[in-house]
Amino acid sequence: MSILQFTAPPLPHYIAGGLSTFHVGKKHLNRRNIGVFDLLVVTQGCLYIGEEDRQYEVSAGHALILRPDRHHYPTEGCRTVTESFWLHFNAGGKWGSSEHAVDVPQVDYTAHNELTVQTFTMQIPQYVRLQQPASVYENLKQLTELELESHNNWARWKHQLIFQQILELLNASLDLPTVLPGANVADQAAAYLRTRYKEEIKAQMLGEVLNFHPVYIARCMQKEFGCSPFEYLMRYRLEQAKLLLLQTDLPVARIAENVGFHQPSYFSSSFVKYESLTPRDYRRRFRIMK
Numbered sequence: 001m002s003i004l005q006f007t008a009p010p011l012p013h014y015i016a017g018g019l020s021t022f023h024v025g026k027k028h029l030n031r032r033n034i035g036v037f038d039l040l041v042v043t044q045g046c047l048y049i050g051e052e053d054r055q056y057e058v059s060a061g062h063a064l065i066l067r068p069d070r071h072h073y074p075t076e077g078c079r080t081v082t083e084s085f086w087l088h089f090n091a092g093g094k095w096g097s098s099e100h101a102v103d104v105p106q107v108d109y110t111a112h113n114e115l116t117v118q119t120f121t122m123q124i125p126q127y128v129r130l131q132q133p134a135s136v137y138e139n140l141k142q143l144t145e146l147e148l149e150s151h152n153n154w155a156r157w158k159h160q161l162i163f164q165q166i167l168e169l170l171n172a173s174l175d176l177p178t179v180l181p182g183a184n185v186a187d188q189a190a191a192y193l194r195t196r197y198k199e200e201i202k203a204q205m206l207g208e209v210l211n212f213h214p215v216y217i218a219r220c221m222q223k224e225f226g227c228s229p230f231e232y233l234m235r236y237r238l239e240q241a242k243l244l245l246l247q248t249d250l251p252v253a254r255i256a257e258n259v260g261f262h263q264p265s266y267f268s269s270s271f272v273k274y275e276s277l278t279p280r281d282y283r284r285r286f287r288i289m290k
Contacts, residue, residue, distance in 0.1 A: 002054075002126040003098035003174070004065060007119055010092035012037075014163035016150075017087040017143045022047070024081065027074035036088045038066040039166075041130070043137055045082025048075040058084075061133045063170060065126045067097075085140040089163065093119075097126070121224070123183070124170050131173040139166050185210065186224035189217050193233045197240065198260045201233060237261065238274055245283040252279045 006012050015036060022028070028040075028049050040047065046059040051072040058064045066072045068090075130136050139162050146162075149155035188210055193201065203214035206229060210217060218228050225232055237259045244255045256267035271279050 004067075004124045004126050005096050005098070006091055006122040006124065007094045008092070008122055009119065011160075011164065012089050012091050012095075012122070012167065014143070014159045015088040015090060016147070017085065017140065018147065019140075019144050020084050020086055022078045022082040022084070024079065025077040026082075027077045028072075030073040032071040033069055035068050036090055037068055038072075039085075039087040039089065040064045040066070041085040041087075041136055041140060043083045043085065043133075045078055045080045047078065047082055047084055049073070050075045056127055058127070062127070062129050063125075063136070063173075065124065067126075085137070085144070087140065087143065087163070087166070122167065122171065123174060124167060125174045128170065128173045130169070132169055136166060136169050139169070182220040183224050185212055185217060186220040189221055189229055190225065190232060193229065194236055197233060197237050198258065200260070200262075203229065233260075234270060235274070238271060241267070241271065241279065242275075242282065245279055246287050255279070 022045070028047055040049075040058060041063045042058045042060050044060050046057055047064075049056050049058060049064065049066070049072060051066055052070050055075050056064050143159060143162050143166075146155050146159055150159070189206060192206065192209055203218070206217060207214040214229075221227065221229050221232060227235070240259045241255050244250055244258065245252075248255075250258070252268070253264040256264045259267075261267035261270070268279060271277070271282070275282060277285065
């Protein structure tokens with residue numbers, strides 16, 4: 001299965017949509033490099049479509065996303081009357097697929113504001129059987145009905161909100177533990193580190209909790225988050241420390257202890273390494289004093 005991966009922010013954004021009816025013998029369009037993603041959701045009948053060397057039979061209750069950079073074409077005409085919603089959207093940011101994953105760090109540590117901008121990866125199946133087809137149909141129907149109002153700002157904003165709900169439903173149709181076991185392991189490890197970040201955590205302990213070899217866990221996290229478990233933990237501890245520096249009057253040594261550092265000097269040196277500021281300088285620069 002091909003998994004489309006979108007790095008956000010910025011979020012993928014809606015362009016246009018509608019509902020098409022194909023009578024017996026009619027075919028989908030033959031197009032190449034159209035420059036936008038084309039989401040097809042069939043509610044009745046079946047569409048027969050190819051993209052490069054792959055061919056799909058998109059029957060009722062299924063969704064297919066045609067890529068903006070490839071040739072897609074009909075493989076045969078419809079055998080019965082077929083209805084399909086279509087939706088065009090663009091990625092906004094960087095994107096790739098499970099075959100050609102985009103190597104983008106999960107967190108932007110070059111930002112010079114109060115808190116760093118944390119990015120995340122949205123996993124959307126390119127072809128999938130919908131787990132909640134009725135909900136997807138209803139959202140697509142709302143989008144189509146709003147097209148007549150698309151000259152209004154409120155309608156365009158509403159389009160984007162509904163579109164995000166559709167992406168969530170597509171993601172929910174993806175069985176991540178089965179299709180992407182490595183991503184699931186990385187998510188489990190990240191969740192454990194976030195909930196236990198105040199404690200002393202070793203690789204062996206993480207392996208025992210998740211029931212995977214520490215080397216495999218590290219490999220999964222490197223692929224999904226661009227860092228090792230130790231570095232992920234370090235970054236998360238520093239993010240929590242930054243919040244305490246801005247929101248409390250606690251001494252730096254106390255903050256270090258609260259976020260899992262047993263030696264204040266190590267906390268300060270780590271903070272400088274990642275933020276290019278000492279904890280005290282960070283507090284002076286970004287905190288609004290009462």
